[in-house]
Amino acid sequence: xxxxxxxxxxxxxxxxxxxxxxxxxxxxxxxxxxxxxxxxxxxxxxxxxxxxxxxxxxxxxxxxxxxxxxxxxxxxxxxxxxxxxxxxxxxxxxxxxxxxxxxxxxxxxxxxxxxxxxxxxxxxxxxxxxxxxxxxxxxxxxxxxxxxxxxxxxxxxxxxxxxxxxxxxxxxxxxxxxxxxxxxxxxxxxxxxxxxxxxxxxxxxxxxxxxxxxxxxxxxxxxxxxxxxxxxxxxxxxxxxxxxxxxxxxxxxxxxxxxxxxxxxxxxxxxxxxxxxxxxxxxxxxxxxxxxxxxxxxxxxxxxxxxxxxxxxxxxxxxxxxxxxxxxxxxxxxxxxxxxxxxxxxxxxxxxxxxxxx
Ligand SMILES: *Cc1c(COP(=O)(O)O)cnc(C)c1O
Numbered sequence: 001x002x003x004x005x006x007x008x009x010x011x012x013x014x015x016x017x018x019x020x021x022x023x024x025x026x027x028x029x030x031x032x033x034x035x036x037x038x039x040x041x042x043x044x045x046x047x048x049x050x051x052x053x054x055x056x057x058x059x060x061x062x063x064x065x066x067x068x069x070x071x072x073x074x075x076x077x078x079x080x081x082x083x084x085x086x087x088x089x090x091x092x093x094x095x096x097x098x099x100x101x102x103x104x105x106x107x108x109x110x111x112x113x114x115x116x117x118x119x120x121x122x123x124x125x126x127x128x129x130x131x132x133x134x135x136x137x138x139x140x141x142x143x144x145x146x147x148x149x150x151x152x153x154x155x156x157x158x159x160x161x162x163x164x165x166x167x168x169x170x171x172x173x174x175x176x177x178x179x180x181x182x183x184x185x186x187x188x189x190x191x192x193x194x195x196x197x198x199x200x201x202x203x204x205x206x207x208x209x210x211x212x213x214x215x216x217x218x219x220x221x222x223x224x225x226x227x228x229x230x231x232x233x234x235x236x237x238x239x240x241x242x243x244x245x246x247x248x249x250x251x252x253x254x255x256x257x258x259x260x261x262x263x264x265x266x267x268x269x270x271x272x273x274x275x276x277x278x279x280x281x282x283x284x285x286x287x288x289x290x291x292x293x294x295x296x297x298x299x300x301x302x303x304x305x306x307x308x309x310x311x312x313x314x315x316x317x318x319x320x321x322x323x324x325x326x327x328x329x330x331x332x333x334x335x336x337x338x339x340x341x342x343x344x345x346x347x348x349x350x351x352x353x354x355x356x357x358x
Contacts, residue, residue: 009103009125014118022325031343033319034327036162036192036303038225039339040274043267046226046260053259061255068258071265072233076205082235084244087252089191089219089232092244093156094120096215096234099243100185101126101153108147109156110139112163112332114189117156126153137164137297137305141172145179155180158189159202160300163327163335167300169200170207177211185240188216192301194223194275195282208235215240222302223275224264229257278302282338288348294356304347307333308356318354322346 019034042050065085073080086092093116097107103125109117111130121128129152131144139157148155157176160167168176173188180186190204204216215236221227231253234244253261264271286299296304308315309331316328319336324346326334336347 007125009122013122014115016115016119019327020325022323023320025323028323029342030323030325031339031346032325033303033337033339033343033347034325034335035227036222036301036335036337037227038222038274038278038302039343040225042225042260043264043270043274045267046263049259049263050229050256053256056255059255061251061253061258063251065253065258068231068253068262068265071262075265076235078205078209078235079238081238082208082241084234084236084241084248085253086232086234086244086248087230088221089189089217089234090116090120091230091249091252092217092232092234093117093187093189094123095244095247096185096187096217096240097121097124097126097154099247104151105153106149106151107154107156108144108152110144110158110161112329113156113158114162114191117158127151133161133164136166137161137307138166139168141168141176145176148180148184152184154185154187156187156189158191160192160196162191162301163303163329163333164297164305165299165301165303166297167196167198168202169198170202171200173202173207177207177214180213182213184213186211186214188214190216191219192222193218194271195279195302196300197279198298198300205235208237212237212239220261220264224261224271225274226257226260226264229254229260231257231261278338281341281344285338285344285347288345289351292348292351292355294351303335303337305333305335306351306356309333311354311356315350315354315356319346319350322350322353324350 022030069080106127106129107121108129219232312328319326326336328334
């Protein structure tokens, strides 16, 4: 007997390595800095809204996500027809590859970047074309546009880049878009857009509205602190939004998640205050690291990158000893999320007790 055989690409899908939770240690609070989560509890009113929605769990969610679409449309100043919601921006990336790539089509993106990209691309039967980052952790946009062939259907720009933290500027993005053929879809992954504080920062919505082939993906997981509820959205041309909705999983976003996202949008002033505090902590950490002799790539997200190379596994062990769990990428480096102030002090301590640059 032969058993049913999955498509060949299925066995080639790389595993997603989720950030490890901390182990309890005697006499020490331990912190999870391995998944770029928001250390704050839900915004005011969010738990109450989620609880109210949970009372209706015998009913299907609003499949049209009507209230959430309207709130996002108001907030962003774009029509609902330019928006597509999904189960996290990971869901959006899967759906974009599914909607735009035939088997064998090429998807170009920087590497190292977000680990969901090779998973989504491989799962769809498309081909991964990875373009090495510059030594300072930034995208090599010139090499990326040179990597576009007549099989390329999608190019992804992750800004700020997970895990290195650096962002592209609007000027760089504009020059890049001018090089990309109009039939190639450019995904600008802006999962950390709320944390960006740099000159000439990308205006994702304006960029989308100025092009027919650019889509921005965003998420409630990071700044909004709803990682556990799985809500992301795309802003794009209506043709792209329509395609995304067509391939979406019906009833994907639960009613509890819809209610929580809506309540989070309503708590904007508290959100902005928290993001400001995290940005201040990030900048304090970057300065502390510099004081300890470690220069990290320009950190524009809620995380910093230690380019530890061959010593990455050792670095992760040293972090464990200090009671912080980081996200190591063996042979490459470790990504460390900005968390509670006490946890952030230990990031600086890690640089002191495990010197990399000297
Ligand atoms: C965290 C992250 C996402 C999204 O996560 P979801 O929880 O699926 O919304 C998307 N892109 C990057 C680069 C990320 O780091």
